[in-house]
Each structure stands twice: as structure tokens, then as C-alpha cells.
Amino acid sequence: MQQIGIYEQLITQLITRRLNRDRFYIGERALEPAEASMWLSRFLCHIFEYAISSIPAGENQVQQQVLLSNELLLWLKEKLNDDDFIEDNLLDCQGKILTALFEKENPIAADYKKYIDDIFPLTGLSQSELFSGSNAGLSLESEIKREILSSDKIYWLVSFIKWTGIRIFSKELEAFTRSGRELKVITTSYMGATDTKAVEFLASLPNTEVRLSYNTQRERLHAKSYLFLRETGFNTGYIGSSNLSHSALTNGLEW
Structure with a gap:
């Protein structure tokens, strides 16, 4: 040394x-x-x-x-x-990992294995992963869709929200909020980058709270975080440079 x-x-x-x-x-x-x-x-x-x-x-x-x-x-x-x-x-001698727990009496899917495969994040729930616009076969867009469908509460804090970005998740967010789960979003009008249509769509969803900061002189919010909370305790969070826009969530040079 x-x-x-x-x-x-x-x-x-x-x-x-x-x-x-x-x-x-x-x-x-x-x-x-x-x-x-x-x-x-x-x-x-x-x-x-x-x-x-x-x-x-x-x-x-x-x-x-x-x-x-x-x-x-x-x-x-x-x-x-x-x-x-x-x-x-003490570990089970077969060396297995618990991946899901759902009731059989009130099934939420006809095929549980397929359902879990569709909603389980490909990067898992207990390890870190670096995303960028060049992730081969794995995009932030596809992972966040799975995160939405498998979460119990969602908290987003983003600088700008574009309709092109929200539209990517519109079906998943509608299904999430209609099921009674909670969505909270904080964004800003800084630089006029946030689309009115995107905010109106979010505000129209049930069980959803949207806060928009107009104080652009003192609160130049530039954070980007996507938090997905689960009653199982396996929460996930995405911290990086991606706002809610199409390019940032798909092929943009983001981290």
C-alpha cells in the first residue's frame, strides 16, 4: 500500500x-x-x-x-x-429466493407466474443498476412501467413533466390509481418547460396529488427522483438526471 x-x-x-x-x-x-x-x-x-x-x-x-x-x-x-x-x-436447504406472495382466494390474475414476470423489475428489488440511453435491451421506460404496476405508493419529484413523457406511462398510471393506490407528484413551472396537458392529466387521476411550484425565483427545483414504495418493505428509488420526457426516458444520454 x-x-x-x-x-x-x-x-x-x-x-x-x-x-x-x-x-x-x-x-x-x-x-x-x-x-x-x-x-x-x-x-x-x-x-x-x-x-x-x-x-x-x-x-x-x-x-x-x-x-x-x-x-x-x-x-x-x-x-x-x-x-x-x-x-x-437458517436458510432453506434448496436455496430459493422469495419473489412474490399473493392470495389465492381473491386472485388478481389467471396466471400468477406470467403476471409476476410482467410486473417484476428486470433489475430486481435489492441491488443497484446504472441506466443510460444506451442500456442494451433494458430501458428506464420499461423498468418504470414494471415499478408502477408492482408498487403500493408512488412519489415522484421532477423538475419538468412533458406530455410525451407522461403518455408513456398513462395506462399504467391509470390502472395504478384506479385500484386505490396513492400517487404523489411534485414539479415546477421553472423555465416554462412543464406541459399543462401533462399536469392536467395527472391531476385528473383518482388518488393522486400534484403540487406545482410557481416560485421560480427562489425554488429552482432541479431534482429528479422516482420512489416506489411497497407494503412488503422492498421499496425502490431512481435518482438521476431524467425528467419526465420521452427522450429522457428512452434514448437520451441520461444517468
Whole structure:
């Protein structure tokens, strides 16, 4: 470790051995109790990922990885002396991921598998993804449609709303709000870029609240965020440069 600059990482014993305190000024600070669990769990996450991925590929690789994970949990149980911890967290031996939960008595679709495939975001609900106008086979437009259909509440904060952008999601937003779910939108009249037709369409939807800022001298709102909340707790958010316009949501050079 001899790259000059700033760092922010836990100091391991290996790093300690490599730090030349005679040659370099070493900036360091104490780990605060309030942040210790975050820092240590993030550090262990990388260690566990390496350990689990080191299990050789084969017919039973996933089962062996699950077994190792459960062994680590059992070890933690001994350290914590907490029986409830282990009962709640041991993994199913088949290594499956829960993707949906819907009632059978009041079905909302004839084919649940197809329905879930249609509304589940392709990028998932628990990892980050970078979108741009050049995403091969994956656009912000298609993902937001799926987000709308699978959400319980939607909160949007955008600088400008164009009719060409709202029109992309008109059917999904109509279905979302007609079902009794809540939509809230904040935008601005800054630079006169927002289309009246787009705002009127949103305001006409049931269970929808639209706020338009006219204070363009003091409130030059330039944020773009799309928040999708779910009662399951698996909420998603999109933060970037895309306003609600056709080009920004499809092939524009946005992040």
C-alpha cells in the first residue's frame, strides 16, 4: 500500500504490516460505537462472499454454499447464545429466493407466474443498476412501467413533466390509481418547460396529488427522483438526471 491519497477502509492486520509510518503520514480515526456494526458487517459481507464463492462448481454447489452459510449462522448462535436468532435465519436447504406472495382466494390474475414476470423489475428489488440511453435491451421506460404496476405508493419529484413523457406511462398510471393506490407528484413551472396537458392529466387521476411550484425565483427545483414504495418493505428509488420526457426516458444520454 503505497498509493498516495485519501482512503476510507477498515485497517486489517495485513494493512498494518504494510504501513510504513517512518516514510508516510498515516491518517486514521477511531471506529465510533454508533457506526461499528455498519462498518464491520460491510467488511464481513465481502469476506463471506469470497468464502462462499470459493466452493468449487459442481452439481451440488448451491446446496454446499447454503450448508456453509448455515454453519456460519450456527457458529453465530453459539457466540450470541440466542436460540431465536438461529430459528429465524437458517436458510432453506434448496436455496430459493422469495419473489412474490399473493392470495389465492381473491386472485388478481389467471396466471400468477406470467403476471409476476410482467410486473417484476428486470433489475430486481435489492441491488443497484446504472441506466443510460444506451442500456442494451433494458430501458428506464420499461423498468418504470414494471415499478408502477408492482408498487403500493408512488412519489415522484421532477423538475419538468412533458406530455410525451407522461403518455408513456398513462395506462399504467391509470390502472395504478384506479385500484386505490396513492400517487404523489411534485414539479415546477421553472423555465416554462412543464406541459399543462401533462399536469392536467395527472391531476385528473383518482388518488393522486400534484403540487406545482410557481416560485421560480427562489425554488429552482432541479431534482429528479422516482420512489416506489411497497407494503412488503422492498421499496425502490431512481435518482438521476431524467425528467419526465420521452427522450429522457428512452434514448437520451441520461444517468
